[in-house]
Amino acid sequence: MSWLETFIVTIVGSSIVSGGIIHFGKHWITKQLDYAYAAKLEIHKAKMKSVSDTALEKLKSSLMVESNKHSVVFSNLHERRAEILAKTYQLLVSTRNNLEAYTSPIEFGGADTKELRRQAFGLSLEEFTEYYSSHAIYLTEPIVINLQNIDSKMTTVGQEFMSKVEMATKLDPQGWNKIYGEVDLLTKTTMKKIEAEFRIILVGKNI
Numbered sequence: 001m002s003w004l005e006t007f008i009v010t011i012v013g014s015s016i017v018s019g020g021i022i023h024f025g026k027h028w029i030t031k032q033l034d035y036a037y038a039a040k041l042e043i044h045k046a047k048m049k050s051v052s053d054t055a056l057e058k059l060k061s062s063l064m065v066e067s068n069k070h071s072v073v074f075s076n077l078h079e080r081r082a083e084i085l086a087k088t089y090q091l092l093v094s095t096r097n098n099l100e101a102y103t104s105p106i107e108f109g110g111a112d113t114k115e116l117r118r119q120a121f122g123l124s125l126e127e128f129t130e131y132y133s134s135h136a137i138y139l140t141e142p143i144v145i146n147l148q149n150i151d152s153k154m155t156t157v158g159q160e161f162m163s164k165v166e167m168a169t170k171l172d173p174q175g176w177n178k179i180y181g182e183v184d185l186l187t188k189t190t191m192k193k194i195e196a197e198f199r200i201i202l203v204g205k206n207i
Contacts, residue, residue, distance in 0.1 A: 082201045084138045088147070089194045091128040096187045098124045099154055103161045103180045114166045121158055125151070143197060146190040153186045 098121040102114065112120070132139070132147045139147075161179050164172065 078201050081138045084135045085198045088132050095124040095128045100183050105176050143193050150190050
């Protein structure tokens with residue numbers, strides 16, 4: 001083999017070797033970059049998951065706190081409504097009893113005069129009206145409407161009894177009994193509604 005052939009073979013061989021080295025180098029570098037990228041990607045994923053998990057836990061905690069707040073407010077509201085219903089019921093019964101005492105056809109010896117009984121009824125009616133009207137926001141609309149109707153009816157009954165019986169020069173037994181009978185009927189529907197609403201609240205609190 002001549003020196004020229006030897007030189008060419010050497011050059012070609014060197015080129016092949018160099019090409020192989022370069023190819024291997026590129027492949028090795030690519031692999032290292034892939035590994036480094038994959039490692040960074042996994043680290044980034046882990047950080048993102050950690051951040052996400054932390055944010056999720058904070059959100060859950062925040063929602064739990066808000067839920068507990070709403071639960072407490074809701075529970076307190078139910079307790080407040082129950083108190084108002086009970087107080088309204090008490091004042092209604094008291095006013096009804098005073099109206100019954102005022103309009104009763106039976107007179108007992110030593111009992112208060114009709115005037116005193118009328119005054120007692122008037123005071124209880126005033127207290128009843130002021131209480132339920134100032135707490136109407138806690139009551140359902142049907143109950144408020146019934147309370148307003150019964151308030152108006154008791155006022156009318158009291159006024160009619162005063163004019164037709166207490167102030168009359170001649171008593172009308174039938175008219176008296178009719179007025180007394182109205183007193184017994186006008187409270188029943190409203191009292192039943194209040195009782196039903198009160199029981200609903202109690203059942204709701206026990207669930």
